[in-house]
Each structure stands twice: as C-alpha cells, then as structure tokens.
Amino acid sequence: MELDKIKRLKNAYLKLSSSTLKERNEALLRIAEDLVDAKEDIFTENGKDVEEAKKNIGEAVIKRLKFDEAKLKSSIDGIKDVVKLPDPIGKTLEKRELDDSFILERKSFPIGVICMIFEARPDALIQIVSLCLKSGNAVVLKGGKEAKRSNRAIFETIKNALDKTSLGSDFIYLIESHEEVSEILKLDKYIDLVIPRGSNSFVRYVMDNTRIPVLGHADGICSIYVDESADLNMAVRVCLDSKTQYSAACNAVETILVNKKIAKEFLPLLKKAFDESKVVIHASDDVLSIIDAERADEADFNKEFLGFECALKIVDDVKSAIEHINSHGSHHTDAIITKSEENKNLFFSLVDSADVFANCSTRFADGYRFGLGAEVGISTSKIHARGPVGLSGLMSYKWLLSGNGEIVKDYADGLKSFHHKDLV
C-alpha cells in the first residue's frame, strides 16, 4: 500500500468537491463510454476470475462474480441514473441571518475519504465509484478477492477515463489484499468512514478493529410478531416472503413470534406453507405441543440462519413480543402483523430498530425499495444514518458564516444583539 497516495486522498476529495456538477457528470459519462470500449478486456479478466472461482466456491457466488453484457448494461444504466441525480454538494440546509448582513449557512459537503469494502461483485466497484464521484468523496476500494482480476481491469479503465478529464483520478485508490485492509483500518487520521459489506463476522471484525466510524450492520436478526388480531392468511404470506424470497439477505426474517391466543389456529397454517417451501422450523416447547418441528434451544433465538430455517416462539402479547425483539434482535428490521391500530402504534414506538414495519414483508428494508436511489448500505447504528442509506449517507456539511468585521465582544457587551432570522 502506498501511504503517500492514501494521504493525498484528503486533498483529492477537496479538489473533487469544489468541481462543478458538469465536470463530475461529464467524467461519469466518460467512464461509461470507456467501460464499453474496454469490455472485451474486462470480460477476459472476469473469465479468468470465474474459472478460478469455480474450483472453490458455490453457484451463488459465481453468479454474482460473473460480469457479462447484461451486467455491463445495467452498470452503464446505473451510471446514467447517477448522472441524473441532483448535485448533492453545496445544498443549503439552513440559512440564518444572525444580525443585519451577518449570514450563516449550513451547506452539504462530502464526508471526505471513504473506505468501501465490498463483496466479489465487479459491478459493485462501478456503482461505488459513481456514487463517490457524484458526491465528491475520495474512495479506497477493496473488493472480494475472487474478483481480483475483474476489479483491476475495471479500476484501470475507470482510472484512465478519469485521467482524460479535468478531475483526474487521484480520488480513487484500489487495494487488493486482506493485509492492506488491516493497515487501512489503522489510518483514522486519513479515512473518515468505513463502509464494510460482506459476512457478519467480517463486518464485526472491521467494527472491532478500527477507530474510524463504521457505517453498516453485523447481524440481521429480524423478527415478525403475529398479533392476536392478525389476518392469518396475510401473516402466512408475509412470513413466507420474509423468509424465502431471498433467505441470505440481512432483512430476511429469522424469528417468528406468535400471540398465544391465535397459536392453535395459526401455527398449522404456517407449518403447511413452510413445509411446502422446505423451511425448517426450530420451535419452543409450547409450539411443539401444537405442530411438529425441531426443538429450539435458546441460541436459535439469537441466530441469523441465512437459509431456509427460522426460530418460532409463542408470546403472551404485543408487549412480550417487543421485549423479546429488543433483547434478542439486532435492531435492524422487525414487523408486526395486526389489525389493531393500538398494537401497531405500540410496536412502532417501542421496538428499538432501524426499520419497524406493519403488515408487510421485512424484505422491503432496502434503499431501492424505499425510494432512496442507489443504496450505500444498511446501518444499525443510530449515529449519522440509520436503516437503508442512500447517497445522503455519504454527505456531511459545513457551517459558513459571512460577516463585515463582527466581533463577539460587541454582542457580549450588549452593544449589539442577534436577531436570528431564518432565511431558509
């Protein structure tokens, strides 16, 4: 790793952040064009990655790793979508006259230097660079090792494209080894934010090994509570979708809590649907007296199964459900199925999670579905950004104050006084 280049990212971001929207959009389009021109080389390198990966890893990873015409097209479309986004830099968030002609403005400004660590998906690199370019952030990129050749080919193409523009390419930097990640995590003086994607254990490792703020989430232990007043068919449908629509996702449901008053009626319905979809149920003893299932141990209620399995438990009422969720969940996404407005409101106000849903699938917890545009990540922290994070998660702000020689002494001595008139 070239520490000099990492240090220079701070300056590069300042230069980038003071560029015009036109310059940034032109650079994005230049990248799109050059990626198309270089596609054969990129496909060749990607082919080598795929060949090698086939020896070691499963079909799902290969599918994500493969970069072909279709993936290229959707990447190019993605770049064009980012071009269409309004300029996130320099938006006036507050404007206030402190005194006559003494104007304070709070303006959006990039965070600075972001380190993005992402899975073995070459299209992710393109998307991340696009978002950082648009938002004026410098970026250290580290993709999954299986995509090493593809990432290098794509990175070099982007770098050469940028070098042909007024912006230059100093604001992007690719690292390739796991050792470099450990080094990067020590550079809290030069990196402002780390966004790690990948396995829970990897995200946890990042969180535990850096003083740089981390945006992300380790676990995704999401729950659904089926209330006594639930529409039971709706409950079955929502539970099934939340578990099976994409079971490896962080927003898939892991724990289902059923109100005791409807357990006898609901559990057989759920069991039938889950059996048909081959979902294994790990259930507490009281459930087992109603339906057949695996016997759950306590650990099953703190587990992200990441597959066609779930934990199932009977609870007394909405309050016990909330208590269970707050103490066993990961504060990511939790849902209630109910017809009671009162129980829904209680659930909304007392469940301590980023996303709290009523009568719909937990799988809706996603930046695109939320209408945020491209998703940067999902955060379970309450600081900075919570839940699905769009482009705005890459922005900070600055306070700009323009005066005419004002000094504090005049205000402290009572010669002048603030009138604090909001202008925006």
Next chain:
Amino acid sequence: MELDKIKRLKNAYLKLSSSTLKERNEALLRIAEDLVDAKEDIFTENGKDVEEAKKNIGEAVIKRLKFDEAKLKSSIDGIKDVVKLPDPIGKTLEKRELDDSFILERKSFPIGVICMIFEARPDALIQIVSLCLKSGNAVVLKGGKEAKRSNRAIFETIKNALDKTSLGSDFIYLIESHEEVSEILKLDKYIDLVIPRGSNSFVRYVMDNTRIPVLGHADGICSIYVDESADLNMAVRVCLDSKTQYSAACNAVETILVNKKIAKEFLPLLKKAFDESKVVIHASDDVLSIIDAERADEADFNKEFLGFECALKIVDDVKSAIEHINSHGSHHTDAIITKSEENKNLFFSLVDSADVFANCSTRFADGYRFGLGAEVGISTSKIHARGPVGLSGLMSYKWLLSGNGEIVKDYADGLKSFHHKDLV
C-alpha cells in the same frame, strides 16, 4: 456502579420516548419548582464544594463552580426555554407512498442512552437533564469532581421531582468517580453516544478508549488568514477579539497567517494591538524581520495556547493559507479576512473545517450564537453532527412502513411496481 441500572436505561429511554410532550413538559416544570424549593440545601452543599476547591484551584474554576441565586435563576429560565421548544420526537422527516396505501415514514426518534461528561459546573447538570428529558434520551451524568456535593444535591432533587411524575426517574443515572467513567466507556452495548466536555487530553482519552461513538472535539486549533485585500483595521479588530474575548475557549484563534503582500503594513498594526492587550506572539523568521516577537518553533503552529499567546506566520497566498490550515489545524473553526469574493469562495470550499468564516471573529462558533438554542457540544467529526450541535444532535430516526400484506415477491416478479410518491 450498578450495571443493572445502566442496562435498564435502554428500556427507560423507550418509555420516555413514547411519553407525551405534555408529560415531559410538566416534568420539566416540576423539576424547576423543586429546585427552587430545595435551593437552601443545594447552596449549602455547593458552599462545601467551593470551600474545598479554594484550597486547590484557581478563580476561574471557582467562578464556574459557584451555584448561587443568579445561577439558579438562569437555570430555571433555561428549563422554561426548553419547555417552549417544539417536540423533537416523532417529527416526520420524510413520507413516501411506495405503492397504493403502502406508506413509508422516517420519523425523528431519540438516540437512546447518552453519557454526558461535563466540567465542574452544577448548572450544566440541570441543562443536560432538561435537554435529555425533552428529547426522550436516557442519560448517564458525570460532572467534574470539584462539584461532587452540588451535583449530588441537584441530582437527588431532580430525581425526587421526577418520581412524583408519570415519567419516573429511571432514565437518569449519576456517576461520581473517574473509575466509573472507565467502566462506562466499555459498555458500548448499553450506551449509544458519549459527549465528553473538558480538557483536550480528557476528550482525547475518551476518544481513544471507547467503541461508543463520541461527539465532541479534542483540539481547537483555529486560524485566521489575513488576505492581501483585507481591510487591515477590520483584521486587527477581528484577530484581537478572536484571541482575547475568551482565550480559554476552543474557538479562540491560535494561528494567524498573513499574506506576504500586506505583511509590512499589517504586522505593526497587529503588534501594537496585541501589545496593548498583552498577547504574546510566536512568529516565524520572516515576521521577525518586520516586528519584534518570540521566535516560533514548528510546534507552535500545532498548538492550542488556551491563553494570551498566538503563532504568526507569513504565507504566499490564499492557497498556501488553506494548505497550512488543513494540515496544521484541527478542523474546528477558521476564518479569512478579505474583500475578494473569489478568495472567500476558495477558502469556503477548500478549508476542511466544521466552521469556515469570512470577516468575523472565530468566537462566533457557538450553538447559542448560531441560533441553535441550547448547545450540546461542538463536533469536529463529519459523522452525525459537525460544528456546534443543538438539540437535534441528540436525535436519530426510525423508518416506519405500514402496509396491507405486501410481499417483495410480487414486486420482484413484476406483478406490482413501486411508484415512490413523496408525500412530505
């Protein structure tokens, strides 16, 4: 420290956050009344603190430590100001129809459990509890050790007042020893945010010894750049105010950078004003050929003097000034004195600090002066909140999604599609 009580703060904050504005405001007024009723006891305890402090510490600290009728009155006025603030909880920040009758809302919600560590100022405890109560946050309080008896008396009064209300007092917890601070900093599972105030070395210690997010700033190395086009009398006045109006503050100026084209004319004016106010100048060699001053070493340009001293240097132009500030400053507050709109804009866009000012004193960097109401702290981080932080710095948000049985499969299969209509 009773770990059980700390753990219970999470539930206490959820209960508090679901209380009504009326309940919280009534509790605030109850606290105000009871503080007045208990004033003789509090003054007595404060008197003991002051007596003991007189043996060890200086006049400035004693002045802040003293809690008398005047301080009580301004504390009560402060509580009444907080009562008047609009409810920060449950504000709709975004509202979007994802599809027909499928409504997403982003609503403001307290961060959770805040640990506030503050200087030996008994009135600070009252202000912090008021802000946390209003914003629905639970709080662990640790005041300066010199104010131990005062804080205990005030805390007990507040606790008893709260116990008479529907809210109870479970959401506040007082710790008294430095050892307890070290223990608290380990509790990242139970504390959501630490806000340390106090000496640079203490804040640095907190930042270096916890995985809990920290809101604050260690150093306050603020600079003023006097541009070639500056009004020189204005520059002298602003430099003097920035240095002397309250030299121990984090927003006092420490480094003054002077454009070489005006150095010969400006430096004698500055020297005269600083001599009259007994400000010691540590200057680089090129300055010393124009005026008499102490010879600066490199360390003086990375120093927060916290007194009537400053570092002084000649620079080539606005760009060199920006470069110096970004590499030597602490990204807190920096100002330019200039008549050039172009240089001001360059300074505003390239200085990487929370507060960037033109033609006014750096001492304006303050929540009250900015019109934010009560100030929670000043942050030099770019994550969550930057610069002076008001009540909004204690707030996070939740995403609430209300549906009618929607499942992701229908959208993934193209049976339904999002229309993402913004309602707010």
